[in-house]
Amino acid sequence: MKVTIDNPAGAPAPAGPYSQVARIDFGTGAMLFVSGQVAIDEDGNAAFPGDMAAQSEALFVALGQLLEAHGATLxxxxxxxxxxxxxxxxxxxxxxxxxxxxxPLPTSTTVEVSRLFKDGAVIEIEVVAAVSSS
Structure with missing residues (x-):
């Protein structure tokens, strides 16, 4: 088993002091654990404050970029x-x-929280993906 912790080049930078992707390679497969993401702008503030649709769209694009850096897709x-x-x-x-x-749709949990770590953020998403090892 091999563990790689990564902040992939070309993907949005992390919004704080954490790693965005943990990749665990084992046998012929790998699991990707992607940290919770919020939509942030170039200045590190919440992008599209209060706008659920715009933030959701930005998050799925960002998640796709993070996964793509490890040979995966949504x-x-x-x-x-x-x-x-x-x-x-x-x-x-x-x-x-x-x-x-x-x-086939992934397993899913959706919860309401009182607040997220960036003012103006209304949604945070984290994912786990399974891929063939590269």
Whole structure:
């Protein structure tokens, strides 16, 4: 088993002091654990403050870039955890999510939280993906 901790070049920079991807290679496969992501702008502030749809869209693009750096796509996601600051906006999030995640759908947890670590952020997403080893 080989463990690689990574902040991939070409993907959005982390919003704090953490690694964005942990890759665990074993046999002919690998698991990718992607840290929770929030939509941030070039200045490190929440992008599209309060806008669930715009933040969701930005997050799926960023998650795709992080996965791509390790030879994966959103189709390889086996688990997704979503944190919303307002469950009443879940349908808006689900509409965007449906554009990016297709059958077979990953296992999923969605919870409402009182606050995220960036003011103006209304959603945070983390994923786990399974891929063939490269």
């Amino acid at each position: 189709a390889d996601v086996v688990n997704i955890r979503t944190f919303l600051t307002d469950m009443n906006q879940r349908a808006e999030y689900a509409r965007i999510r449906g554009k990016y995640l297709t059958e």
